[in-house]
Amino acid sequence: MEPPNIERLDERTVQRIAAGEVVERPASVVKELIENSLDAGATRVAVSVEAGGTEGIRVRDDGVGIPADQLEAAVAEHATSKIGDIEDLDRGVGTLGFRGEALYTVGAVSRLTVRSRPPGADAGAEIAVEGGTVGEVRPAGCPEGTTVEVDDLFYNTPARKKFLKRTATEFDRVNAVVTGYALANPGVAVSLEHDGRETFATEGNGDLRSAVLAVYGREVAEAMVDVAWAPGGSETDPPVRGVTGLVSHPETTRSTREYLATYVNGRYVTASALREAVLDAYGGQLAPDRYPFAVLFVEVPPGDVDVNVHPRKLEVRFDEEPAVREAVEDAVEEALLDHGLIRSTAPRG
Ligand code: ADP
Numbered sequence: 001m002e003p004p005n006i007e008r009l010d011e012r013t014v015q016r017i018a019a020g021e022v023v024e025r026p027a028s029v030v031k032e033l034i035e036n037s038l039d040a041g042a043t044r045v046a047v048s049v050e051a052g053g054t055e056g057i058r059v060r061d062d063g064v065g066i067p068a069d070q071l072e073a074a075v076a077e078h079a080t081s082k083i084g085d086i087e088d089l090d091r092g093v094g095t096l097g098f099r100g101e102a103l104y105t106v107g108a109v110s111r112l113t114v115r116s117r118p119p120g121a122d123a124g125a126e127i128a129v130e131g132g133t134v135g136e137v138r139p140a141g142c143p144e145g146t147t148v149e150v151d152d153l154f155y156n157t158p159a160r161k162k163f164l165k166r167t168a169t170e171f172d173r174v175n176a177v178v179t180g181y182a183l184a185n186p187g188v189a190v191s192l193e194h195d196g197r198e199t200f201a202t203e204g205n206g207d208l209r210s211a212v213l214a215v216y217g218r219e220v221a222e223a224m225v226d227v228a229w230a231p232g233g234s235e236t237d238p239p240v241r242g243v244t245g246l247v248s249h250p251e252t253t254r255s256t257r258e259y260l261a262t263y264v265n266g267r268y269v270t271a272s273a274l275r276e277a278v279l280d281a282y283g284g285q286l287a288p289d290r291y292p293f294a295v296l297f298v299e300v301p302p303g304d305v306d307v308n309v310h311p312r313k314l315e316v317r318f319d320e321e322p323a324v325r326e327a328v329e330d331a332v333e334e335a336l337l338d339h340g341l342i343r344s345t346a347p348r349g
């Protein structure tokens, strides 16, 4: 055997490999784009996708916009307006994004256009990126806010494209992501369209139950009860600042966990500790393998939660996990008891 010849990969190859870690499928693109819109202070976010997002994704918002002279930076690697340095990260980030890599990586594996007009600006501008090649900034007619279009995702990474599932499956995942943000942000009007047909549209009136009605329908909305838990006592900085939201009647369930949504400091997370705490609160009232609907917001001191565990930023780690778990279980249990939906058990000690 010949000795190996070790060579540094060219930049294009490195870029595409890295892109695959952030952008796995249409739903991950949609997630990044919605987060950008929310970070931009949008009050309306309209998502439309073609063929489950595999052919086209468009997210339009009415946020702060990107000035023409910043468009190139917006699509550049590790370029962000959201944090300055590692100290900012240690203090806890207030924005959903901070890595400055989403637009860059999406641009590496698709045909990307970012078109924007900051409110009050006379004109808009756009920049296009195709498979990592960045075009010139040009003037473009557009409404105030930002529109990002992603066409032909993975057209230049056939191996990754092959991993995509059927259109319907990809759309389900897109739907789950958009639903998650719509529920987390009842004050923002979020809409989703698939192949030209509206899937749902929330009003953005700030009312969580109205958002639940828009995405899950009347039957579910009416089966939800309010959760409103606040720490007792006089601790100045309690490990859990509040648990609020809605949970369903124990008989209004589904066979998958995807309707049990938890948010930490406004960020959608999957944390088995939170999910288990919710399920524990129902005691034995749930049928086997059935999961309730829940939209639960847990507030903790920003420095106590590590959201930087995974590039897709879904898993979190808590400094005070037992306290968080207990607060969530108490909060849900209290709500269910108040509405006579579970029987009271002996006080836990
Ligand atoms: P990050 O969100 O981590 O900063 P992105 O690659 O997603 O990185 O975006 C890069 C930058 O582009 C953002 O920091 C922001 O300044 C700008 N940007 C992206 N999307 C929008 C948007 N919808 N509205 C306003 N600015 C945006």
Ligand code: MG
Pocket (backbone or CB within 6 Å): 032, 035, 036, 097, 098, 100, 102, 103
């Ligand atoms: Mg971002």
